[in-house]
Amino acid sequence: MAPPLGRFSGQSAGIGLLLAAILGFTLMDATAKHLTQTYPAGQVIWARFMGNLLIFALIFHRHLPRLMRTRQPGLQFARALMQLGSVGLFFTSLAYIGLAEATAIMDLNPVLITLGAALFLGEKIGPRRVAGIVVALFGAMLIIRPGLGVFQPAALLPLAGAFTFAAGALLTRMVRADSVVTSVLWSAVVGTALTSLALPFVWKPVAAADLWAFGLLAILGTLSQYLLVRAFSQAEAGALAPFGYTGLVWAGLWGWLFFGQLPDFWTVAGAAVIVLAGLYVWSREAQAARAARRAG
Secondary structure (H helix, E strand, O other): OOOOHHHHHHHHHHHHHHHHHHHHHHHHHHHHHOOOOOOHHHHHHHHHHOOOOHHHHHOHHHHOHHHOOOOHHHHHHHHHHHHHHHHHHHHHHHHHHHHHHHHHHHHOOHHHHHHHHHHOOOOOOHHHHHHHHHHHHHHHHHHHOOOOOOOHHHHHHHHHHHHHHHHHHHHHHHOOOHHHHHHHHHHHHHHHHHHHHHHHHHOOOOOHHHHHHHHHHHHHHHHHHHHHHHHHHHHHHHHHHHHHHHHHHHHHHHHHHHHHHOOOHHHHHHHHHHHHHHHHHHHHHHHHHHHHHHHH
């Protein structure tokens, strides 16, 4: 039996929204890398969330108290913490490693989303999917190369960020009964409040020539986060997961265009392993979904 047309269109719309979000996020990451060459990572992270909050305050200033209301405040707070964790870990890593390397490691998150969906959302997972997840982790180790002279401890930051991103994506799926604006606003408020606590210890005066970059960071972060939340509200996590790998292409392009950085052989090899493992896990999910529809 074929899936309903509404479900098909919802999945397709979700995929389109995710692709746009990934493009925006990679441009935001390139902007963040530019800024972390001059400013402390903590200040750049704060600017990301404060800019997000200011934009929403300008647009929705008459409705902010109503938009903050949610029936799931605990889940919204946890989701906001996970987003803060992924942004903070990733931005901090950009001061030490290349954009393509950091993005390749972070792109473990699709297989982690699949694993998390099985553990916490009740989706079934078999030995082949587990094997795909293990292989993806091996791909990340190729990039990080622990125990070798090229290993940088900073490479562990995007690895941890992949876990927090996956957790945030699953929590976004769980709070989809709330409006997209409510979810993004919670992230902005929690992120701004917590990073403001550290700001006095890391603040560096902002040069007028860098104001454009801080403004662009805020705009791209706000728009991309809105698109991401909408994507996971409209489509299943497993259907969206493989399309997150487009970030690898964009990150490699921005790293080359803006910073003159080309990923080395091991980064390309590890990224290829991660992508192939993720696509394998996704294909197994697609087969299982088709089998379930036929059985139904």
